[in-house]
Amino acid sequence: MKMNLSNKDIVLKAKDKLIKKVEKLGRPIKIMEFCGGHTHAIMRYAIDKLLDGYVEFIHGPGCPVCVASMDRIDLAIELAKMPNVIFTTYGDLLRVPGSYRKSLLDIRSEGHDVRSLYSCLDAIDIAIKNKDKNVIFFAIGFETTTPPTAVLLKKAKEMKLKNLFVVSNHVMTPPAIRYILNAGISHIDGIIGPGHVSVITGMKIYKEFDIPIVISGFEAFDILKSVNMILDQLINHERKVENAYTRAVTEEGNKEAQKLIEQTFDVRDTFNWRGIGPLPKSALKINKDYEMFDAEKVFDVKLPTSKEHPLCICPKVIVGKAKPTDCKLFGKLCTPENPIGSCMVSSEGACAAYYKYQRVELCM
Amino acid sequence: MCLAIPSKIVEILDNNIAIVDTMGVRRKASLELLNPKPKVGDYVLLHVGFAIEVLSEEDALESLKLFEEILRYEDELKQ
Amino acid sequence: MYVKLSHGGGAKETRELIEKIFLKHLKNELLSNEDATIIHLDGKFAISTDSFTVNPIFFKGGDIGKLSVAGIVNDLSVMGAKPLYMSMGFIIEEGLSFEELEKIVISIKEEAQKTGIKLIAADTKVVPKGLCDKVYINAAGIGKVIKEGISASNLQEGDVIIVSGPIGNHGAVIMAHRNDFDIDIDSDCASLWEAIEPLLKEDIEIHTMRDLTRGGLASALNELSQSSNVEILIREEDVPIEDPVRGFCEILGIEPFSLACEGTFVMSVPKKDVQKTLDILKNQKLTQKAKVIGEVIKKGKQGVYIQTLYGSIRYLEEAPGELLPRIC
Numbered sequence: 139m140k141m142n143l144s145n146k147d148i149v150l151k152a153k154d155k156l157i158k159k160v161e162k163l164g165r166p167i168k169i170m171e172f173c174g175g176h177t178h179a180i181m182r183y184a185i186d187k188l189l190d191g192y193v194e195f196i197h198g199p200g201c202p203v204c205v206a207s208m209d210r211i212d213l214a215i216e217l218a219k220m221p222n223v224i225f226t227t228y229g230d231l232l233r234v235p236g237s238y239r240k241s242l243l244d245i246r247s248e249g250h251d252v253r254s255l256y257s258c259l260d261a262i263d264i265a266i267k268n269k270d271k272n273v274i275f276f277a278i279g280f281e282t283t284t285p286p287t288a289v290l291l292k293k294a295k296e297m298k299l300k301n302l303f304v305v306s307n308h309v310m311t312p313p314a315i316r317y318i319l320n321a322g323i324s325h326i327d328g329i330i331g332p333g334h335v336s337v338i339t340g341m342k343i344y345k346e347f348d349i350p351i352v353i354s355g356f357e358a359f360d361i362l363k364s365v366n367m368i369l370d371q372l373i374n375h376e377r378k379v380e381n382a383y384t385r386a387v388t389e390e391g392n393k394e395a396q397k398l399i400e401q402t403f404d405v406r407d408t409f410n411w412r413g414i415g416p417l418p419k420s421a422l423k424i425n426k427d428y429e430m431f432d433a434e435k436v437f438d439v440k441l442p443t444s445k446e447h448p449l450c451i452c453p454k455v456i457v458g459k460a461k462p463t464d465c466k467l468f469g470k471l472c473t474p475e476n477p478i479g480s481c482m483v484s485s486e487g488a489c490a491a492y493y494k495y496q497r498v499e500l501c502m
Numbered sequence: 503m504c505l506a507i508p509s510k511i512v513e514i515l516d517n518n519i520a521i522v523d524t525m526g527v528r529r530k531a532s533l534e535l536l537n538p539k540p541k542v543g544d545y546v547l548l549h550v551g552f553a554i555e556v557l558s559e560e561d562a563l564e565s566l567k568l569f570e571e572i573l574r575y576e577d578e579l580k581q
Numbered sequence: 582m583y584v585k586l587s588h589g590g591g592a593k594e595t596r597e598l599i600e601k602i603f604l605k606h607l608k609n610e611l612l613s614n615e616d617a618t619i620i621h622l623d624g625k626f627a628i629s630t631d632s633f634t635v636n637p638i639f640f641k642g643g644d645i646g647k648l649s650v651a652g653i654v655n656d657l658s659v660m661g662a663k664p665l666y667m668s669m670g671f672i673i674e675e676g677l678s679f680e681e682l683e684k685i686v687i688s689i690k691e692e693a694q695k696t697g698i699k700l701i702a703a704d705t706k707v708v709p710k711g712l713c714d715k716v717y718i719n720a721a722g723i724g725k726v727i728k729e730g731i732s733a734s735n736l737q738e739g740d741v742i743i744v745s746g747p748i749g750n751h752g753a754v755i756m757a758h759r760n761d762f763d764i765d766i767d768s769d770c771a772s773l774w775e776a777i778e779p780l781l782k783e784d785i786e787i788h789t790m791r792d793l794t795r796g797g798l799a800s801a802l803n804e805l806s807q808s809s810n811v812e813i814l815i816r817e818e819d820v821p822i823e824d825p826v827r828g829f830c831e832i833l834g835i836e837p838f839s840l841a842c843e844g845t846f847v848m849s850v851p852k853k854d855v856q857k858t859l860d861i862l863k864n865q866k867l868t869q870k871a872k873v874i875g876e877v878i879k880k881g882k883q884g885v886y887i888q889t890l891y892g893s894i895r896y897l898e899e900a901p902g903e904l905l906p907r908i909c
């Protein structure tokens with residue numbers, strides 16, 4: 139049997155309901171969806187358009203590709219350019235331009251071996267098949283993507299692989315939310331919390347925040363349901379963490395995954411986020427037990443001083459201070475085929491999602 | 503990638519690897535992150551080739567129904 | 582046996598390869614030993630050329646041989662031309678097995694028979710291992726125009742857009758294979774002449790026909806919109822997409838509209854001819870799932886829009902050059 143949770147009638151009915159509630163509240167509301175997967179769903183189902191004028195969605199910093207800072211991309215590029223290296227990473231990171239607008243795809247076209255992986259474990263097969271090469275996996279992602287990298291490290295150790303290395307760019311959700319809430323960013327009424335991050339971490343990591351937070355699934359009805367719960371909290375003057383994704387998220391989260399992260403990673407003192415800058419205790423590095431696989435320790439590469447395009451307002455877009463359409467380059471010089479900032483790269487990036495699913499007003 | 507649709511475990515191989523099916527597409531997925539281990543027929547949530555949680559189909563359908571009920575209940579309150 | 586560099590040398594071994602594999606299956610009265618083939622033509626003709634590379638060369642629902650014939654046949658058919666003759670050049674990587682090569686040649690023969698197109702000129706070259714990916718085929722075809730006026734720049738305001746079947750199957754099958762996924766559908770790879778011929782013979786005002794290849798529906802519609810300077814609106818819920826293709830797209834975070842097709846086409850006809858067109862298409866095996874998916878809403882401006890399941894409208898962008906999976 140198939141689970142098909144999209145249901146047009148429910149969505150359309152819910153829309154009317156939500157609009158009535160906003161009217162009852164007496165003002166339009168602003169909701170930040172933290173996770174790039176939600177940004178994508180909101181754009182794809184055009185939920186922002188369904189609730190236009192009532193609910194404004196502000197895209198949060200939850201797209202791992204978009205928050206990868208320029209110096210990390212430069213690091214990736216320098217590693218990929220080393221002789222005798224097979225450089226691997228996830229999907230659309232390949233398109234992100236580093237300094238001088240060069241991306242990993244450009245490096246590949248220059249003859250370097252750069253590959254996109256579906257699962258990080260594929261790096262093991264590549265390492266076994268290419269004993270004479272150094273295979274580097276450039277790991278990106280939030281709490282959901284970290285446990286797979288932990289498994290990769292454990293397996294590499296078990297199998298005593300000598301030619302597999304990992305760069306950890308894993309970042310954590312709470313420090314970013316903390317930053318957004320403290321940064322005095324345009325007033326947010328509530329947050330749609332990340333679904334799959336919460337599957338791993340559980341609900342407990344959101345306890346500290348004093349704002350309506352609702353953890354959501356990725357179907358259209360999930361998102362509307364979460365907006366509904368935020369609205370109810372606002373109407374009742376509440377500020378609590380709620381779970382609208384009970385089919386997957388529990389209070390405690392996935393303990394096995396948490397254990398694996400603890401066994402393989404330590405918290406970094408500080409880490410650079412694109413658009414945000416350095417955030418203390420916001421990212422993970424590979425711990426002592428696995429340092430023989432840590433590419434940052436094993437290889438010594440010189441990085442160019444990174445330079446962002448002066449007109450790109452990604453930093454503001456990422457934290458919800460500006461909309462992509464506020465950028466002078468948007469849709470003109472900067473497009474998904476020829477991205478200037480990282481938010482135009484990943485289809486979860488706010489600029490790319492906007493570009494792709496831009497609102498169209500048709501006179502028909 | 504945050505795959506919204508649950509995938510069904512159709513076969514469990516050695517080494518914590520399962521074959522999962524999503525709407526007629528089958529592929530390998532690692533069960534390394536699940537404890538206790540799921541069984542054939544279970545629905546799991548996938549992320550970059552790893553099963554990250556077991557879902558109950560009932561729960562999934564339930565959540566949709568519940569939302570419908572909320573809508574209906576609130577309608578009744580209004581009347 | 583495997584193809585060796587010497588098979589491309591032009592001497593005895595080359596003749597052996599040609600005799601044993603190519604002529605054995607593809608021989609006909611026009612395919613001769615001369616430097617060029619001479620044919621008689623009279624009237625209006627359509628000519629098309631295309632190069633075919635695909636990894637894997639054998640896939641669910643076809644192989645590179647079938648793909649090449651169908652590709653040429655379809656290019657001619659959607660221009661209103663009856664496919665007559667084709668030429669083929671093979672670039673073969675040293676090390677390809679005779680067995681695989683023969684399989685490809687047999688499917689060329691079988692696919693050509695479906696339409697009656699004849700191979701009248703052919704060439705083979707062998708390149709050292711690593712210089713090409715198993716085999717590349719360049720094909721050119723010529724067809725007699727039996728209906729004029731079908732053109733990418735002929736979309737008219739009010740035209741109805743019809744797609745001949747489910748989209749994205751070929752792209753999904755190929756990408757699934759590369760990712761080591763197993764998918765419950767075949768590539769749509771097929772020669773469309775048999776489905777298109779009845780349309781050409783009927784009194785239908787066909788404005789445009791285009792086969793969907795790389796870039797899928799999204800790219801084809803954008804090209805049409807540009808050539809004809811029109812705005813096109815399609816409805817997501819009306820576009821036929823099979824479940825495994827949907828599932829596949831969900832898994833990798835890509836759009837079915839951008840996936841390649843190899844035996845599916847879009848066409849535009851005025852409203853008055855829609856029913857007739859659908860009746861004919863639905864009667865054919867290859868196009869029985871044909872559907873109206875949208876309209877040309879305006880002339881004078883370019884743009885392709887799609888109405889989502891929930892009624893809102895967004896742009897349908899052209900497919901990106903390389904489909905990369907999303908991570909989050």
Ligand code: SF4
Nearest residue numbers: 451452465472479489
């Ligand atoms: S449109 Fe491009 S340049 Fe402007 S903020 Fe977005 S990514 Fe940066």
